[in-house]
Amino acid sequence: MTDLANDPLGGLPDKRQVAASFSRAAQSYDSVAALQRNVGQQLLAQLPAAISPVRWLDLGSGTGYFSRALSERFPASQGVAVDIAEGMLQHARPLGGAQQFIAGDAERLPLRDASCELLFSSLALQWCADFSAVLIEAARVLRPGGVLAFSSLCVGTLQELRDSWQAVDGFVHVNRFRRFEDYQRLCAGSGLTCVSLQTTPETLYYPDVRSLTHELKALGAHNLNPGRPGGLTGRARMLALLNAYEQFRQPQGLPATYQVVYGILRKG
Numbered sequence: 001m002t003d004l005a006n007d008p009l010g011g012l013p014d015k016r017q018v019a020a021s022f023s024r025a026a027q028s029y030d031s032v033a034a035l036q037r038n039v040g041q042q043l044l045a046q047l048p049a050a051i052s053p054v055r056w057l058d059l060g061s062g063t064g065y066f067s068r069a070l071s072e073r074f075p076a077s078q079g080v081a082v083d084i085a086e087g088m089l090q091h092a093r094p095l096g097g098a099q100q101f102i103a104g105d106a107e108r109l110p111l112r113d114a115s116c117e118l119l120f121s122s123l124a125l126q127w128c129a130d131f132s133a134v135l136i137e138a139a140r141v142l143r144p145g146g147v148l149a150f151s152s153l154c155v156g157t158l159q160e161l162r163d164s165w166q167a168v169d170g171f172v173h174v175n176r177f178r179r180f181e182d183y184q185r186l187c188a189g190s191g192l193t194c195v196s197l198q199t200t201p202e203t204l205y206y207p208d209v210r211s212l213t214h215e216l217k218a219l220g221a222h223n224l225n226p227g228r229p230g231g232l233t234g235r236a237r238m239l240a241l242l243n244a245y246e247q248f249r250q251p252q253g254l255p256a257t258y259q260v261v262y263g264i265l266r267k268g
Ligand SMILES: C[S@@+](CC[C@H](N)C(=O)[O-])C[C@H]1O[C@@H](n2cnc3c(N)ncnc32)[C@H](O)[C@@H]1O
Pocket: 015, 018, 019, 022, 023, 033, 036, 037, 040, 059, 060, 061, 062, 063, 064, 065, 066, 082, 083, 084, 085, 088, 104, 105, 106, 107, 121, 122, 123, 124, 125, 127, 128, 221
């Protein structure tokens, strides 16, 4: 067995909940997706200069912003956008970019073997509990010489929020993220050639905690983990959270760190 048999990230939310949450967020997502734009642009900039795909796949395409960017970059290519959230696909379809918009799961791609030369995925794969399955699927659908370009998130993401909740209670209030070392190990064992894999922190600043949590909700990326507390957050616990987060305050505001992973892999 390769390392791919051992992807330790447990406890991610149920996929139906992920799909429902992103479907609900389809209308609000673009208005709050500044970091997602920036990360996707950086991923686009990392694509090998010589690449010229006949067919590309935008995996976890969301509102389709990067499907449209890919169609501009590769005007002669055919594009396929795949997302698990039907609401995102409904939002993206009329805006174009891809020729096909298909509901599907990154861990079980609805594509034929060796059917595309580029698999682009920005900030979607952190939602996949089984990253090894994603890599196996990428290796299956890419043609020889094809490229997997992904961005994702690893441990360290929303650490300030996690630490602040930790000071309040023992519940899981922040989504779990894979360790960067696990991305390294799984990519190295995938059978794909790892051209580059790196992680870099991005920090956003907010005037208060509510602005951050509202933004996470508008993105569809708020906490859905099993183990999260049920019901509304009580006033006393919310006040304790606000106090705890204040310890991180900087002149620019309350920081929220995203530990972004960028990977470029090639099929042999
Ligand atoms: C943060 S959004 C990113 C959207 C887009 N790539 C962008 O950069 O703006 C994450 C997207 O991944 C999708 N997603 C989450 N889990 C998925 C899975 N297992 N398979 C396919 N798409 C998934 C969500 O529905 C959502 O649209």
